[in-house]
Amino acid sequence: MTKQQELITGIVNSSRNHPTAAEIYIEARQKMPSIAVGTVYRNLKLLTSSGEIRKLSFPGQPERYDRIEHPHGHLHCVACGGINDFEISPTLRDEILAHAGERVISCDVTINYICDECAVANENSANKKLKNYKRRL
Amino acid sequence: MTKQQELITGIVNSSRNHPTAAEIYIEARQKMPSIAVGTVYRNLKLLTSSGEIRKLSFPGQPERYDRIEHPHGHLHCVACGGINDFEISPTLRDEILAHAGERVISCDVTINYICDECAVANENSANKKLKNYKRRL
DNA sequence: ATCAAAATTAAGAATCATTCCTAATTTTTC
DNA sequence: GAAAAATTAGGAATGATTCTTAATTTTGAT
Known part of the structure; x- marks a missing residue:
């Protein structure tokens, strides 16, 4: 697991707000200013299909991410x-x-x-x- | 209710496949070749908020529409x-x-x-x- | 440790779905 | 039947997400 993946996983798991990829990106940049948007999307997809986190869809909104609990x-x-x-x-x-x-x-x-x-x-x-x-x- | 609205409502209500806006547009053009994509989207939104049809969201897919039943x-x-x-x-x-x-x-x-x-x-x-x-x- | 191969990244271009804009057309009202 | 209101077609614009590429990092065998 790379540093970027750890960071993203941590953000999703410590958030209770079902954040969007854009929100996760903003928060990630606080800790790692060089992180790229594409990296956030790619890792969210990886983490979702490996079952680390969950993806939620609601009409008319960007996708949201949720911790498993x-x-x-x-x-x-x-x-x-x-x-x-x-x-x-x-x-x-x-x-x-x-x-x-x-x-x-x-x-x-x-x-x-x-x-x-x-x-x-x-x-x-x-x-x-x-x-x-x-x-x- | 305009002809376009009737057509779109009919397509959603007679479909059992939870069609996307793009699929509805393709089917609508068979009956009304001049209909515009924007018209399909606008009416789907109107029909959804008035409760005539229902909108479904699944991750990584365009929105789908479903009849009420x-x-x-x-x-x-x-x-x-x-x-x-x-x-x-x-x-x-x-x-x-x-x-x-x-x-x-x-x-x-x-x-x-x-x-x-x-x-x-x-x-x-x-x-x-x-x-x-x-x-x- | 050291080098080559494999994986991951940053950056930004490209794509896809959806909304917005405008002028033309249709519908409604009187 | 004419003016006002609503809706449309067409296409440009936007927003979210994915893709591409070259550079960087990690891995693995020696």
């Missing part, structure tokens, strides 16, 4: 794009995984919602654009 | 990128949704795995690159 799902605010974690019980996770055969690698559970901040902001705003998000379960 | 999850093959559906019982879906408060819009459940075709192809191939995918539940 106890099973959890993601709360995704469709208004501001913010991501928060929620706990998933091992039982629930196993129920979900029972739907696939062997050769399962991982599972991702995302709940799309309007977060508290966006709900309040919308309450106070004139044009009420959140009305557009129809509930479709 | 009985609750289902997605099986995502990390080797070929293919997407298949699996049924989710209303009970399981409700258990998942119980993790968020009100203002929930939808939930997405994805199981990452190696599909049968990729597993067989890898079995017969020399370099066995699928070994790299470590199981991380």
Whole structure:
């Protein structure tokens, strides 16, 4: 494992914010100013496929990276794009995984919602654009 | 609703393949050769936020679009990128949704795995690159 | 340690998906 | 049926990610 890889792994594992590659790059440059953007992307890809870290996709956003830890799902605010974690019980996770055969690698559970901040902001705003998000379960 | 919107809605609702914007554009041009790429993107966005259709994100792929139907999850093959559906019982879906408060819009459940075709192809191939995918539940 | 081979990097060009801009066209309203 | 509003086609612009290449670092055998 090269110094660059160690640095990138450390940044992802110590972050709780599901950082994007660009955010990881900015943080990496603090410790290693000469690191290149391409190096960050390449190592994030390597670390992802070797299972050291996890990659998350949400609509309309660059990819995010997450550390591997106890099973959890993601709360995704469709208004501001913010991501928060929620706990998933091992039982629930196993129920979900029972739907696939062997050769399962991982599972991702995302709940799309309007977060508290966006709900309040919308309450106070004139044009009420959140009305557009129809509930479709 | 304009002719372009009707056409795009129809394509998404009649497709079972979770098509990308590019695939929808190609199909749309068969019926309406003058339609522009930007029109497809703009209407997909409108239809998504009004809840007519749903947008799906998977790592390393362009966004996909899905019709709204009985609750289902997605099986995502990390080797070929293919997407298949699996049924989710209303009970399981409700258990998942119980993790968020009100203002929930939808939930997405994805199981990452190696599909049968990729597993067989890898079995017969020399370099066995699928070994790299470590199981991380 | 020492040299050659292999892997990794930095830097920036290239690519791909998506959005934005503008003038023309279509739809709506009265 | 004319003016106003909305939507479109076409293409330029942007943003995220990958690719290319030459230089640097690491590895491995002697």
